[in-house]
Each structure stands twice: as C-alpha cells, then as structure tokens.
Amino acid sequence: MSTISPTTQAVPNSALDKPRTGTWDGGNEPFNASYGKLMMWFFLLSDAFTFAAFLTTYGLIRHRYLAYVGSPEAFEFSSAYWPIPEKVFNSFPGLHGVNLPLAFVALMTMILIFSSVTMVLAVEAGHRFDKKDVQKWLLWTILFGTIFVSCQAWEWSHFIGGTDEGTLMNDGTRFFGANLAMNQYGPVLFADLFFFITGFHGTHVFSGICLLVYCFIATTNGTFEKRGHYEMVEKIGLYWHFVDLVWVFVFTFFYLV
Amino acid sequence: MAHHAPHPVNAGEIAKPNTAWIWKTFWIITGITMLEFAIAFIMPSSTLRNSIFIILTIFKAFFIVANFMHLKDETKGLIWTIMIPMSLLIWLLIALITEGNAIHNAIF
Incomplete structure (x- = not known):
C-alpha cells in the first residue's frame, strides 16, 4: 500500500486521462474511412497493378506475334500467328461439336456480375442491420461465385483437352489441347497467358468465396451484430467487386479484343 | 422475408x-x-x-x-489516392505495346 512507485504520482492524472486529439496527434481523419477499409482499398490498388501487369504483358506478347489476317470463317489453328478468341472459346458444356463462339464466357461474365449485385445487396442489408437479408444475399453470392469457379474449371479442362480434330504440328504429329510447353491453338505463350491470367483470377474468386463463407458464419453467429456494425461485409464486398472488375477487363482483353 | x-x-x-x-x-x-x-x-x-x-x-x-x-461517396482525397496511381497504368500500357511492336518489327 505504501510502496507505490513515485513516478505514478509525479504525473498529474488530468494529463493521462485525455487522449490527444490534435490535428498532428492522429485526431484528424482526412479520408473519413476506417483503418480496415482504407487498407482494403490500398491492397486492391496493389492487386490492380498485378493484374494490369498481366494484361499489359498479354498486349506486349500479342503485338510481338503476327496477327491473323483473313476472314474468321477461314481461320485455322497455327503457331504462326495469334489465334482469334472466338475460334478458341466456342464450346458450351453439354453441346459437343456445336460452334457457339464466346457464348459460355458471356454466361460466366453475367454470373459474376450478378454475384456482384447480390454482394452489394448484402452490404445494403448490413447497413439496415437486417441479419436475415445479409445471410440471404451472402448465400446467393457464395452460390454464384461457386458456379463461376466451376464454369472456369470446365473451361480449363476443355482448353487442356482440346478439340476433336486437334492441330497438325510441324513435326507431322497431331496435338490436342494445351499445356505450358505446347498447344494446338497458337503460339506457346497464348496458352501460358491463358493459364496464368484466368488462373490468377480464379484463385482470387476462390479466396473471395472463402472470405464470404467466413462472413456468413460470423453473421449467423451474430458476431457483427454484437460488434454494432457490418463493416466486415463491406470490406469483403470491396474485394468481391474488385474481382468482378478484374474479370470485366479480362473479358475485354482476352476474349473480345 | x-x-x-x-x-x-x-x-x-x-x-x-x-x-x-x-x-x-x-x-x-x-x-x-x-x-x-x-x-x-x-x-x-x-x-x-x-x-x-x-x-x-x-x-x-x-x-x-x-x-x-x-x-x-468517399472523400475527394481517397478518390484521388486511388485514381492517380491507376493513371500510371496508361503509361505502362502504351510503353509495353510499343515495345511489343518493336520486337515484332525486329523479327518479321
């Protein structure tokens, strides 16, 4: 009782009680955003650079090769020039041998855009503290995200497996599908870029689904309700919209241009 | 619901x-x-x-x-913090496409 360190008494209590709130003491929030949200924005900025590097590399390599000249009807696979996407991506699950250029990738794009809508609906429900609606929209988002990743798995397996005819290679053998060293569609780097760009994006979607599952469990347990805000749904929502945004660019630069 | x-x-x-x-x-x-x-x-x-x-x-x-x-809906400061670095990508795109064309011309 009597052996209190003298230093604790030397500082007047009034100086310790108040947190410093001056402009240069951290009392000022110029962006008016929470730490977590701000850091999510900066992470997404860095991630945007990664994807931009991938897509710009695609542009560089594409310009380095010859472009196909001639009518799309007369197009044949060859490693002499860059393939046109509507001839590579023209199949649809369950419709074997039917020429449906870009139909499947258009469907995938719509699924991902729709998952972005259900995500923003979940964020909106979080603002209203409507736990049931948050759960409902998170489940829809998880469903559409999972469908998208499954579609991508089909697309990959079809790309790797190749067409029925395959392509006659320089050494006189027929090659079907694609791997990192050889492919039937065009230059080796075409398949490499396909695997890297769509694979990296698919990994992002998968991580997003894991985060959304966490979000759903935490919402169900009432974690965010007790915390007094659904900001975690907002932050994960930012990530999810970003993944959708990247796909919009992948769709344009890989499948349309 | x-x-x-x-x-x-x-x-x-x-x-x-x-x-x-x-x-x-x-x-x-x-x-x-x-x-x-x-x-x-x-x-x-x-x-x-x-x-x-x-x-x-x-x-x-x-x-x-x-x-x-x-x-x-964010503050102007945050909007610019995101948008200004993104504008650097325009330069990256132009530089690397030009580079690709230069390699193309050197080969073909």
Whole structure:
C-alpha cells in the first residue's frame, strides 16, 4: 500500500486521462474511412497493378506475334500467328461439336456480375442491420461465385483437352489441347497467358468465396451484430467487386479484343 | 422475408431496403456487356473496334467502382489516392505495346 512507485504520482492524472486529439496527434481523419477499409482499398490498388501487369504483358506478347489476317470463317489453328478468341472459346458444356463462339464466357461474365449485385445487396442489408437479408444475399453470392469457379474449371479442362480434330504440328504429329510447353491453338505463350491470367483470377474468386463463407458464419453467429456494425461485409464486398472488375477487363482483353 | 421482425439489438423496425439504384447499375452494366458482345460479331476486327471495347470497359469499370464499391461517396482525397496511381497504368500500357511492336518489327 505504501510502496507505490513515485513516478505514478509525479504525473498529474488530468494529463493521462485525455487522449490527444490534435490535428498532428492522429485526431484528424482526412479520408473519413476506417483503418480496415482504407487498407482494403490500398491492397486492391496493389492487386490492380498485378493484374494490369498481366494484361499489359498479354498486349506486349500479342503485338510481338503476327496477327491473323483473313476472314474468321477461314481461320485455322497455327503457331504462326495469334489465334482469334472466338475460334478458341466456342464450346458450351453439354453441346459437343456445336460452334457457339464466346457464348459460355458471356454466361460466366453475367454470373459474376450478378454475384456482384447480390454482394452489394448484402452490404445494403448490413447497413439496415437486417441479419436475415445479409445471410440471404451472402448465400446467393457464395452460390454464384461457386458456379463461376466451376464454369472456369470446365473451361480449363476443355482448353487442356482440346478439340476433336486437334492441330497438325510441324513435326507431322497431331496435338490436342494445351499445356505450358505446347498447344494446338497458337503460339506457346497464348496458352501460358491463358493459364496464368484466368488462373490468377480464379484463385482470387476462390479466396473471395472463402472470405464470404467466413462472413456468413460470423453473421449467423451474430458476431457483427454484437460488434454494432457490418463493416466486415463491406470490406469483403470491396474485394468481391474488385474481382468482378478484374474479370470485366479480362473479358475485354482476352476474349473480345 | 421478415422485414419487420424486431431487431434484438436495435429493438426497432428494420428499415425498408433501398435497392432501386443497385438494379439500375446492374442493368447498365448488363446493357454494356450485351453491346460489347454484339459488336464482337457485327464489326470486323480493327483498331477502331478495340478502342470501342476499351472505352465501353472503362464505362463498366466506372459503374462498378463508383456505385458498387461506393468510391463516389468517399472523400475527394481517397478518390484521388486511388485514381492517380491507376493513371500510371496508361503509361505502362502504351510503353509495353510499343515495345511489343518493336520486337515484332525486329523479327518479321
């Protein structure tokens, strides 16, 4: 009782009680955003650079090769020039041998855009503290995200497996599908870029689904309700919209241009 | 769904959902995607077609970032903090495409 360190008494209590709130003491929030949200924005900025590097590399390599000249009807696979996407991506699950250029990738794009809508609906429900609606929209988002990743798995397996005819290679053998060293569609780097760009994006979607599952469990347990805000749904929502945004660019630069 | 169920913490009514703007944004993005898809088949491949694709993609990106990610509701400082570094990518794109063309000319 009597052996209190003298230093604790030397500082007047009034100086310790108040947190410093001056402009240069951290009392000022110029962006008016929470730490977590701000850091999510900066992470997404860095991630945007990664994807931009991938897509710009695609542009560089594409310009380095010859472009196909001639009518799309007369197009044949060859490693002499860059393939046109509507001839590579023209199949649809369950419709074997039917020429449906870009139909499947258009469907995938719509699924991902729709998952972005259900995500923003979940964020909106979080603002209203409507736990049931948050759960409902998170489940829809998880469903559409999972469908998208499954579609991508089909697309990959079809790309790797190749067409029925395959392509006659320089050494006189027929090659079907694609791997990192050889492919039937065009230059080796075409398949490499396909695997890297769509694979990296698919990994992002998968991580997003894991985060959304966490979000759903935490919402169900009432974690965010007790915390007094659904900001975690907002932050994960930012990530999810970003993944959708990247796909919009992948769709344009890989499948349309 | 039970919109009017009393909230255990707020103990008040849950506000009505305000989602009209979300669906409006969705239809705009869907419309642009359909347009892109149509152009891919109507127009022959050219620099003009690629420019149209890139412009339409930037439109879509604007609607996703501004509305879905709520960037338009953030402070000006945060908006510029995100947008200024992104503008460096335009330079990256121009530099590397030029580089690709230079390699092409050296080979063929």
